[in-house]
Amino acid sequence: MADKNHIKVDILVIGGGFAGLFAAIKAREQGCSVTLVDKGYAGKSGSSPYAGHFAVFNPDWGHDFDAWMDHVSTIGEYVNNRDWTEMLFTESLDRYHDLIEWGVEFEHDDKGELIFDTYEGMVPNAPLLKRWVFGTVIRKHAVRTGVKFVNRVMLTDLMTVDGTVSGAVGFSLDDGEFRSYQAKAVVMCTGGGALKPQGWPVSELTADGEYMAYRIGAEISGKEFNEPKSASVDYPAYTMGMEWTEYGASVGPPPDLGPPQAQLVKCINSEGEEITNRPGSNFLELEFEAHQGRAPVYYRTEDGGLTKRIGGAATGLSVHTTEGLAPQSMNCDSNIPGLFAAGDSCSTMVVGATYPGIGYGSASAAVTGARAGLSAAAFIKDVPGTKIPAAQLKDYETQIFVPTKRTGGFGPQWLTQILQNAMFPYYVLFVKHGDRLQATLTMVEFMRDHLAPQLMVENPHDLRLAHEVRSMIYNAETKLRTSLFREESRGTHYREDFPRRDDPDWLAWISLQRDGDQMKLWKRPIPEKWWPDLSQPYEKLYEARMPGEVSEAAE
Amino acid sequence: MTIDRIDRDLCNSCRLCVFTCPMDVIRMDADNVKAIIAYPDDCMLCGLCMVDCEKNAIFVGADRNPPLITSWG
Numbered sequence A: 001m002a003d004k005n006h007i008k009v010d011i012l013v014i015g016g017g018f019a020g021l022f023a024a025i026k027a028r029e030q031g032c033s034v035t036l037v038d039k040g041y042a043g044k045s046g047s048s049p050y051a052g053h054f055a056v057f058n059p060d061w062g063h064d065f066d067a068w069m070d071h072v073s074t075i076g077e078y079v080n081n082r083d084w085t086e087m088l089f090t091e092s093l094d095r096y097h098d099l100i101e102w103g104v105e106f107e108h109d110d111k112g113e114l115i116f117d118t119y120e121g122m123v124p125n126a127p128l129l130k131r132w133v134f135g136t137v138i139r140k141h142a143v144r145t146g147v148k149f150v151n152r153v154m155l156t157d158l159m160t161v162d163g164t165v166s167g168a169v170g171f172s173l174d175d176g177e178f179r180s181y182q183a184k185a186v187v188m189c190t191g192g193g194a195l196k197p198q199g200w201p202v203s204e205l206t207a208d209g210e211y212m213a214y215r216i217g218a219e220i221s222g223k224e225f226n227e228p229k230s231a232s233v234d235y236p237a238y239t240m241g242m243e244w245t246e247y248g249a250s251v252g253p254p255p256d257l258g259p260p261q262a263q264l265v266k267c268i269n270s271e272g273e274e275i276t277n278r279p280g281s282n283f284l285e286l287e288f289e290a291h292q293g294r295a296p297v298y299y300r301t302e303d304g305g306l307t308k309r310i311g312g313a314a315t316g317l318s319v320h321t322t323e324g325l326a327p328q329s330m331n332c333d334s335n336i337p338g339l340f341a342a343g344d345s346c347s348t349m350v351v352g353a354t355y356p357g358i359g360y361g362s363a364s365a366a367v368t369g370a371r372a373g374l375s376a377a378a379f380i381k382d383v384p385g386t387k388i389p390a391a392q393l394k395d396y397e398t399q400i401f402v403p404t405k406r407t408g409g410f411g412p413q414w415l416t417q418i419l420q421n422a423m424f425p426y427y428v429l430f431v432k433h434g435d436r437l438q439a440t441l442t443m444v445e446f447m448r449d450h451l452a453p454q455l456m457v458e459n460p461h462d463l464r465l466a467h468e469v470r471s472m473i474y475n476a477e478t479k480l481r482t483s484l485f486r487e488e489s490r491g492t493h494y495r496e497d498f499p500r501r502d503d504p505d506w507l508a509w510i511s512l513q514r515d516g517d518q519m520k521l522w523k524r525p526i527p528e529k530w531w532p533d534l535s536q537p538y539e540k541l542y543e544a545r546m547p548g549e550v551s552e553a554a555e
Numbered sequence B: 001m002t003i004d005r006i007d008r009d010l011c012n013s014c015r016l017c018v019f020t021c022p023m024d025v026i027r028m029d030a031d032n033v034k035a036i037i038a039y040p041d042d043c044m045l046c047g048l049c050m051v052d053c054e055k056n057a058i059f060v061g062a063d064r065n066p067p068l069i070t071s072w073g
Ligand SMILES: Cc1cc2nc3c(=O)[nH]c(=O)nc-3n(C[C@H](O)[C@H](O)[C@H](O)COP(=O)(O)OP(=O)(O)OC[C@H]3O[C@@H](n4cnc5c(N)ncnc54)[C@H](O)[C@@H]3O)c2cc1C
Pocket: A014, A015, A016, A017, A018, A019, A020, A037, A038, A039, A040, A041, A042, A043, A044, A045, A046, A047, A048, A049, A050, A051, A052, A053, A054, A055, A153, A154, A155, A156, A189, A190, A191, A192, A200, A201, A202, A204, A205, A206, A208, A209, A320, A321, A342, A343, A344, A345, A358, A359, A360, A361, A362, A363, A365
């Protein structure tokens, strides 16, 4: 089957955001043949086009390494992986230089000085990317180095031979035909796992890569945390106002609908009280107010206007860099030989339980992407490459197209809605309680076991939706199970029935893995050398207050 | 509403928006000449198509009506 639909290559990269593009270029520079497959168009899909900042640690710009490390650990509530945080800081400058070399532009002021951005109380660090365009610039560089691109092909399954990954399969959105990519190593760069939320533009990020990896036994982690973004009540899907007007679009809604992520403005509850946000860009204050019956919540914009906000704009996503395949070393290797991961689909835990600032997502994707690309290139040196038996390929093909063969069942759009109905209300993933998590899990298991197997579609577009909703059901299950398992509160994980951080018991990460038909969960303790000084008062260790948390002094 | 409309007269058939749309909302018409809104329900209002179209042929609004939930479907 050696035609253009069935390709053999040294390294297959799945997903073409920052992570995938970096991985592909670095592997290609080592002399490997590299194909990058995206279900959209590498350089334009995924979260990457929206990144406005790229965090760079640079002592020449006055940055203090220890202060940065402490900052991330404090905001991330001590469950960041400090080796990876350090790696981000040590390698971000090199990746920034790569971008400049490849032609990516950063914003400068009138005097030609680089513009940096920062949050109140944050370490200033992040040069501003010229938004939207950099993906195309990096892609052009990748083409120059000889990376081959495949657009609009959705991959659904990883192929294995004797427990080693040997490529992936999927189908084309255009002709609806089967596609296979045999490779000596695969780098998973499929981004985070959202549930097609009404707010953030991340509806194509449905945890497909993680679900593929999970099914072949990969260790997954970081699923209990959240990206608690908000959106405008009136225009819940419209988060990109600033960018649109910046581009001078003469059509579309007026520019006064509020900033896209509105993180620099103050929150006000329905009683007119200002809600103090904790440091960090992600906070659950909106959800806490709503739970107390004090919604609507407003943002006061910089010009004094008020916009009504709702939470859950990115429902399903964990904190960037904290979900997906658990790296087994600093080489971005998974526990499955031949399978590497980077970016938002690699759970390095760079930032811990809450996102600490700006620019960490894109920079981290670049750093891990480069590492994964180099690691995959080194790995394949000793790999002869296996041939997938024709019968095995046929099996994959049959499985992928099952929904197209059914004459009765359920539509993927409907199942997506049903899943969203179960998962979207704030009281499931944002203000959690054991009883509610369990009840929702029961429904999600029913969707998994009864509805998903009966999906029925008529065209390639809907076949994509069918595979996406299966991944989303998996994603929902992981989030519910890990949330139940972590019987404490920390960062963006809040349990009403366990409202305190529980140290040192929960100075730990949660990993999960497929065990037959079951999802097995376990704790990975955080090395003691990274613990905070537990003799300090709780309030000092944890600046952010959780509702219902009884303070030590009051006990 | 989702993506509002693509102006057939302005469209120069470059196909860029078909590649740009991360949600596979836009396809070429049956004659493979003009871009059309093929799957409006899946539009996530990201605006990327509008930003990319050099002919300013694509119009995206700010509203999105969540579809009705039915007993089965
Ligand atoms: C609105 C928004 C604003 C942000 N702002 C910033 C910021 O200012 N600074 C910052 O640092 N970070 C920011 N982030 C986060 C940052 O963008 C991400 O952390 C980073 O871009 C992740 O890159 P990635 O390469 O890992 O994944 P992505 O860029 O998400 O790429 C994943 C790719 O995988 C593809 N894919 C998925 N499934 C499949 C499949 N089954 N088959 C084939 N291909 C598949 C997708 O089409 C996509 O192209 C923002 C994110 C969003 C959504």
